Amino acid sequence: MKKKTTLSADAFPSINIGVLGPMVVTVNGQSIVPTAGKPRQLLALLALRCGRAVQVPTFMKEIWGGDVPKTGLTTLQTYVLQLRRLVADALPDDAAQSPKQLLATQYNGYQLCFNTEGTFDLAEFERLASSGAGALDRGDAAAASKALGTALELWRGSALLDVPTGQVLGAEVISMNEARMRVQEQHILAELWLGKHAMLIPRLRKLFAQHPLHENMAACLMIAYQRSGASWRALEVFRILRKALAEELGVEPAARLQSLYRELLSNTSELSLREFVLT
Structure with a gap:
């Protein structure tokens, strides 16, 4: 049986998220990524929109497309329960938060909570990309090259490499890969200027x-x-x-x-x- 680590009673466990390659989601340093495909899709949506609620129809569209079974809502709730069990396994015995607080039920949806102590590679990529683009516009090729190069180093492969993708995640992956290509172009431009x-x-x-x-x-x-x-x-x-x-x-x-x-x-x-x- 896994020995749980201990946090202070008021500590909020860090949630670390990686989507720029194979999906990584850890709570308190332990992975909560399920092995089955559809629960992985659900977690990927929650991770991409961490801190924001994802509505039930969005999950349905992603997981089943236009062919949602009659038991779709019940099955979705089962997937959420499975994820909460993985969260519970990762939490210390004296955690101030419960799995239901970290993977919270919102009006007609669910939300993966996120705190400032965690990491999210997509958010960091977007921050660095914006900084690099701004430096490029100012004509500061050296600063642009550094920021954009660091942004590109965050990628570990194609976005959500090991997650099945439906309509919603498919569009998200295209958007992320297009952003990567745009940063590639800008970084190359900065390097040419140098x-x-x-x-x-x-x-x-x-x-x-x-x-x-x-x-x-x-x-x-x-x-x-x-x-x-x-x-x-x-x-x-x-x-x-x-x-x-x-x-x-x-x-x-x-x-x-x-x-x-x-x-x-x-x-x-x-x-x-x-x-x-x-x-």
């Missing part, structure tokens, strides 16, 4: 291979090649992008990429970063 174009080429080649239709990544790689004295490679990147866009979407590269291509053909000495990389 003159690290040659060092960026391996990273950019990998990102462009993973996202062959991503025009901003193509533009970044083209600029990095051009500033490293390999304009012919930059031109080849444009041709690869153009072919991929034509085959997959039946469209031409955007006007700013066309302009970048013309600048390369005319041997412009230095291409504009902001004009071609930021949207």
Whole structure:
């Protein structure tokens, strides 16, 4: 039997949440992530919106989509009970809070409570991303690179990597991954401003291979090649992008990429970063 740790009577157990990779949710240092898929979906929704209530219809939509069984509400309540049991196992014997206080019932929903002593990687990512974007707007490339690089280091894989996703979580995952890509672009831009174009080429080649239709990544790689004295490679990147866009979407590269291509053909000495990389 697990030996429980002891907190003071008025202590609030820390809840640590990680969604930027495999899901991590710990109470008092102990995982409360269930093994079954649907309870994991429920916990993921609670974790993403920690400190806020999640309404029952949202859980229903996520777990069952448009085919909610007649026993849906009862089953949902069973999942909540299972999570509370995991919370109870993690709480010390003299905890001031009960599982029902940490995973609280709200009007037509449930809420995972969260205190300032805990950690939440998504919230920290968003804070650092905002700070880095602000530094970039001010022209402080060094501060932007540091903040945005630290934000990217929080990722441990794809968002909610080990959680089944329905309609609600699926949209959340897309949003988080898009935010990650946006920060990638901004961090690369800051690094280009700092003159690290040659060092960026391996990273950019990998990102462009993973996202062959991503025009901003193509533009970044083209600029990095051009500033490293390999304009012919930059031109080849444009041709690869153009072919991929034509085959997959039946469209031409955007006007700013066309302009970048013309600048390369005319041997412009230095291409504009902001004009071609930021949207």
